[in-house]
Amino acid sequence: MGVDHDTIVGLSKSFGLFYLIALSAAVMIYAYWPSNKKHFDNAAKTILRDEDKPWR
Amino acid sequence: MISTLTKGERELAIVILGILACVGLAMAAAGRADPLGAHGWLIIALCVPMIFFVIAGYYTPQPAEERLSQYYDDPSKAGIIAAMVWVVFGLFVGDWVAWQLVYPDLTFDAAWSSFGRIRPVHTTSVIFGFGGNALIATSLHVLQRTSRARLPDQLSPWFVLVGYNLFCLIAVTGYLMGVTQSKEYAEPEWYADIWLVIVWVVYFLIYLRTLARRKEPHIYVANWYYMAFILVVAVLHIVNNIAVPVSFGHAKSYSLFSGVQDAMTQWWYGHNAVAFFLTSGFLGMMYYYLPMRAGRPIFSYRMSIISFWGITFMYMWVGSHHLHYTALPQWVQTLGMTFSLMLLVPSWASAGNALLTLNGAWHKVRDDATLRFMMVAAVFYGLTTFEGSFMAIRPVNALSHYTDWTIGHVHAGALGWVALITFGSIYAVVPWLWKREAMYSGRLVELHFWLALSGTIIYVFAMWNSGIIQGLMWRTYNESGTLAYSFLDSLVAMHPYYIARATGGLLFFLGAVVGFYNIWMTIRTAPAAQVSDVRTDIPVPASAGTPALQPGE
Numbered sequence: 184m185g186v187d188h189d190t191i192v193g194l195s196k197s198f199g200l201f202y203l204i205a206l207s208a209a210v211m212i213y214a215y216w217p218s219n220k221k222h223f224d225n226a227a228k229t230i231l232r233d234e235d236k237p238w239r
Numbered sequence: 240m241i242s243t244l245t246k247g248e249r250e251l252a253i254v255i256l257g258i259l260a261c262v263g264l265a266m267a268a269a270g271r272a273d274p275l276g277a278h279g280w281l282i283i284a285l286c287v288p289m290i291f292f293v294i295a296g297y298y299t300p301q302p303a304e305e306r307l308s309q310y311y312d313d314p315s316k317a318g319i320i321a322a323m324v325w326v327v328f329g330l331f332v333g334d335w336v337a338w339q340l341v342y343p344d345l346t347f348d349a350a351w352s353s354f355g356r357i358r359p360v361h362t363t364s365v366i367f368g369f370g371g372n373a374l375i376a377t378s379l380h381v382l383q384r385t386s387r388a389r390l391p392d393q394l395s396p397w398f399v400l401v402g403y404n405l406f407c408l409i410a411v412t413g414y415l416m417g418v419t420q421s422k423e424y425a426e427p428e429w430y431a432d433i434w435l436v437i438v439w440v441v442y443f444l445i446y447l448r449t450l451a452r453r454k455e456p457h458i459y460v461a462n463w464y465y466m467a468f469i470l471v472v473a474v475l476h477i478v479n480n481i482a483v484p485v486s487f488g489h490a491k492s493y494s495l496f497s498g499v500q501d502a503m504t505q506w507w508y509g510h511n512a513v514a515f516f517l518t519s520g521f522l523g524m525m526y527y528y529l530p531m532r533a534g535r536p537i538f539s540y541r542m543s544i545i546s547f548w549g550i551t552f553m554y555m556w557v558g559s560h561h562l563h564y565t566a567l568p569q570w571v572q573t574l575g576m577t578f579s580l581m582l583l584v585p586s587w588a589s590a591g592n593a594l595l596t597l598n599g600a601w602h603k604v605r606d607d608a609t610l611r612f613m614m615v616a617a618v619f620y621g622l623t624t625f626e627g628s629f630m631a632i633r634p635v636n637a638l639s640h641y642t643d644w645t646i647g648h649v650h651a652g653a654l655g656w657v658a659l660i661t662f663g664s665i666y667a668v669v670p671w672l673w674k675r676e677a678m679y680s681g682r683l684v685e686l687h688f689w690l691a692l693s694g695t696i697i698y699v700f701a702m703w704n705s706g707i708i709q710g711l712m713w714r715t716y717n718e719s720g721t722l723a724y725s726f727l728d729s730l731v732a733m734h735p736y737y738i739a740r741a742t743g744g745l746l747f748f749l750g751a752v753v754g755f756y757n758i759w760m761t762i763r764t765a766p767a768a769q770v771s772d773v774r775t776d777i778p779v780p781a782s783a784g785t786p787a788l789q790p791g792e
Contacts, residue, residue, distance in 0.1 A: 206548070206552060207552070211545065214545050220541075222457065223544075224540065228536045229455065230385055230527065230536075231531065231534065235384070235671075236309060237308065237310060237389045238455075
């Protein structure tokens with residue numbers, strides 16, 4: 184007895200919902216974690232630095 | 240070009256080309272009169288001159304150690320030129336196809352020029368030829384800048400670029416000979432598909448190897464989008480193209496899937512090709528070139544992360560909205576519809592992020608046509624993703640599916656979003672790569688912008704009208720309960736819109752020709768003053784109407 188249609192449907196209708204909610208929550212928490220803010224603002228600004236050479 | 244390769248890389252290049260030429264010979268021998276044999280000869284005809292090209296440069300001095308203190312941009316330059324060649328060709332064929340629908344005689348009674356063969360030539364040339372080359376070129380440029388690391392070696396980017404263009408060439412020539420898997424955006428047959436997998440894995444490895452050597456601790460968000468594009472396209476391409484060839488000497492193959500599974504796999508692939516090829520990669524472009532050109536950081540970096548994961552999670556599920564009212568189980572259709580609607584959130588987060596970045600810099604958008612290309616692209620991205628979510632609703636789809644509305648939607652995305660963000664990025668990166676102060680002519684950038692925008696609007700409005708008329712005519716019943724219009728009636732009603740569509744396409748094509756000329760002249764025109772220090776070679780956005788100094792001025 185392998186993985187049949189009903190198993191897949193059952194899995195996606197039960198577990199599917201929760202893991203997608205969990206993933207969304209994880210992303211939101213990561214993005215809005217207060218101590219990450221400085222890090223992100225810095226990341227957005229660093230690309231604008233006026234240089235065009237690799238760092239060695 | 241060969242002078243930038245080390246001795247070992249030159250030898251490896253000859254070996255790879257030699258192996259490829261042998262594969263070509265084997266294909267020519269096994270395929271004989273089959274199109275596979277013709278492709279074998281094509282591979283030989285391309286590889287043998289390239290072997291001689293490498294041998295001719297074999298004894299040039301090796302690149303100095305100082306190369307490691309500079310980025311390696313030659314593949315990006317070649318990729319941008321290739322993208323422009325493909326776009327001019329692809330748009331020409333596209334407009335030809337459009338005129339064929341107006342004047343069917345334009346097939347000139349030949350098999351190779353029939354609608355069914357040159358339509359995929361158009362789609363492959365613009366999506367894979369233009370879009371793919373532009374993505375490869377810009378991704379390598381962005382990757383190096385944001386990681387502050389040079390590409391790991393000199394050969395693998397050339398392998399990816401040349402190999403990818405070989406794939407596109409085999410695909411396009413195949414269609415003309417009647418070779419097709421009949422899967423939309425996945426038409427190339429098994430041997431081309433296998434080759435693309437090899438090229439694609441090397442591409443992804445370049446990305447990982449460069450990131451592993453990065454000097455900037457944070458991986459900038461544009462790289463995430465580019466990596467999602469490379470990784471997911473590999474997965475999609477492999478799964479959708481699992482097939483068994485009739486024989487090793489035969490171009491034809493049969494898919495592993497059949498019936499409704501085949502349809503679902505194809506549209507899981509098809510819509511994710513839109514998502515990860517035509518969206519994710521170009522968002523990577525937008526998240527780098529838009530802030531660079533505007534000279535200000537992205538409005539909300541946090542929002543860019545959320546929309547990245549939103550797009551990655553949700554797009555995977557939406558393919559089934561292409562199969563509403565089919566044999567596909569109802570719940571799978573509903574799943575696709577629901578995820579399509581939710582997808583509006585991350586899509587608009589990206590579009591809004593782009594426009595809010597420009598908020599406060601509207602004078603730059605007014606003066607700089609390059610930045611305006613990117614801004615209008617973001618607007619079209621927002622419009623098209625809204626339209627897409629709307630059309631995925633089952634009852635709306637009952638009206639829109641199989642009509643020209645779909646064509647209008649695709650082109651709002653492909654012309655308005657993909658092509659405009661690419662042209663904007665190319666105009667931003669060309670002076671940067673070739674170390675010029677600005678494009679050859681700011682006025683021509685301006686002209687291209689207006690040709691492209693008016694062409695897109697004419698095209699999209701024509702198809703909206705045509706599509707809705709078709710949809711309504713096909714569902715109108717008379718008193719006796721039978722269809723009021725024949726298919727031919729709807730065809731006659733579409734004729735004026737087809738003329739308008741082909742005219743819009745013509746304008747867009749002319750814009751690309753202008754762009755090609757402008758880029759060519761920028762490359763040819765010597766820089767006004769030699770830039771001695773590479774630190775200062777980030778171009779300052781020049782306002783429109785102030786062209787770079789011409790020789791003799």
